[in-house]
Amino acid sequence: MNERMTKIRTNMAEFWSSRTKRQKITYIGSAAAVVAIAAFLTFFLSRTEYVPLYSDVSREEIGRIKEELTAQGVPSRIAPGGTSILVPEKRVDELLVTLAAQGFPNSGTIDYSFFTENAGFGMTDNEFDMAKLKTTQNELSNLLKGVGGVKDAKVMITLPTQSVFLNESVQNASAAIMLTTEPGYQFSESQINALYNLVSKSIPNLSTDDIVIMNQYFEYFDLKKSDNTNGANIADQMDLKKTIERDLQRKVQMMLGTMMGQENVVVSVTTDIDFKQENREENLVDRVDEDLDSLAISVQKITETFSGNGAVAGGTPEAEDPTDNRTGYGEGDMSNGDYERIEETVNNEINRIRKDIIESPYKIRDIGIQVMVDNSDDTAFSAQGEVENILKSIIRTSIDKEYVPENVTEDFWNDKIMVTPQEFKGKIVMDDRVAGNTIPWWVYVIGAALLVVIAILIFAFFRKRKKERELEEERILEEQREALNVEDINTEQETEATVRKKQLEKMAKEKPEEFAKLLRTWIAED
Secondary structure, three states, rough: OOHHHHHHHHHHHHHHOOHHHHHHHHHHHHHHHHHHHHHHHHHHHHHOOOOOOOOOOOOHHEEEEEEEEOOOOOOOOOOOOOOEEEEEEEEHHHHHHHHHHHOOOOOOOOOOOHHHOOOOOOHHHHHHHHHHHHHHHHHHHHHOOOOOOOOEEEEOOOOOOOOOOOOOOOOOOOEEEEEEEEOOOOOOOHHHHHHHHHHHHOOOOOHHEEEEEEEEOOOEEEOOOOOOOOOOOHHHHHHHHHHHHHHHHHHHHHHHHHOHHHHEEEEOOOEEOOOOOOEEEEEEEEOOOOOOEEEEEEEEEEEEEEEEEOOHHHHHHHOOOOOHOOOOOEEEEEEEEEEEEEEEEEEEEEEEEEEEEEEEOOEEEEEEEEEEEEEOOOOOOOOHHHHHHHHHHHHHHHHHHHOOOOOOOOOHEEEEEEEEEEEEOOOOOOOOOOOOOOOHHHHHHHHHHHHHHHHHHHHHHHHHHHHHHHHHHHHHHHHHHHHHOOOOOOOOOOOHHHHHHHHHHHHHHHHHHHHHHHHHHHHHHO
């Protein structure tokens, strides 16, 4: 057996020494890769995958669930924060059903079923009122949890005490609500109005003015009331101004960032907004047709002529009869002459235009855009002219035409923009969204293909080794058979000298160092 192992080691040493350096590196790298892949597969295939069983549950409830799982012998882990519990993925469905049958999770809050289970003659009015108030708070909290973006809600309601006197005025109720919102979620104005109306209609004598809603970040959700008579209030005006500036800034940032890189451009936009709202009435008169002065709808023409001898009207009107409103004339004494009277009456049609005009509640009077471009590499900023033209075009289309002079000059637009090449000391983060650490699908495909190839290579390698081992064993058996069949032709008698000679030859082959030491010892003795 020792001789066989010695021969195997000798063959392996000869095989290794006969390989080139590149082949040795290839063998060592392949062996290391096989070991690493085997360790990787062993780690990921043998580990237990834990997934959430319950999330966003109170810590008291998590403690009770943990005790129940420990009693059942189920391994579990508490997630950071203490509001979630993790169990093996294969047992999630089973545990959900089992724990639900045992009444888990149970938040400990009471609802309207409390009255059917605990109704009795021993409950006082104070106990009943407290239970009713707590139940209303819990039901309203559950109602708010169903709103999108709300993870949890806590409601505190204050109800006025009922007076025994009828002449006293009824006090109003009040409500304070703490919402736990999802990170980054923003409620729109219509959603905030819906929350206020939902709470107001749930409690008697509760006005929206007596409701306060805030989230875990101490952000208040104020109810915005519209006032059509006086226009928008100051808060609305500032929000509108910020919205306009933000939209313009994003447009400029996106356009210039596409040209020079988002991290190489910083944009600032300031605006001057006119929030004056004007209501006026205009009564205009215009021609029916531009080619005509007017359009005649009725014409009356009267012509009177007189010629000859005879008495004609004459004198003064009041000479004859003062009661005829001075229209009668007395007869005169002049008899010769001509008389002609022409009268023409024309009724023309015109356009009568009545306009009720309500001006826009805001107009952009002025815009200022400041742009800084990274010039850290000390190269000349060659696109400054193109950037300025882009900014001028944006300002021209944004400013109300009422505030643009008739004879506008180029300096008027140049004063509203500023482009400055500047060296940036740090990088600008343009987007606060965190990229997910998800692995693309093609990585899994390539990894699976590599694993298949490596498995095939490992299988071929071990198969080849097995065949070589079988051939080696067959060759050894053949040599042994041949050695057994050879007749012993050595008929000479072995002596002590021949035995020592064979031992020395064997020692010289197998242990040359000890043989050399033995020779040196003999030489020293001689």
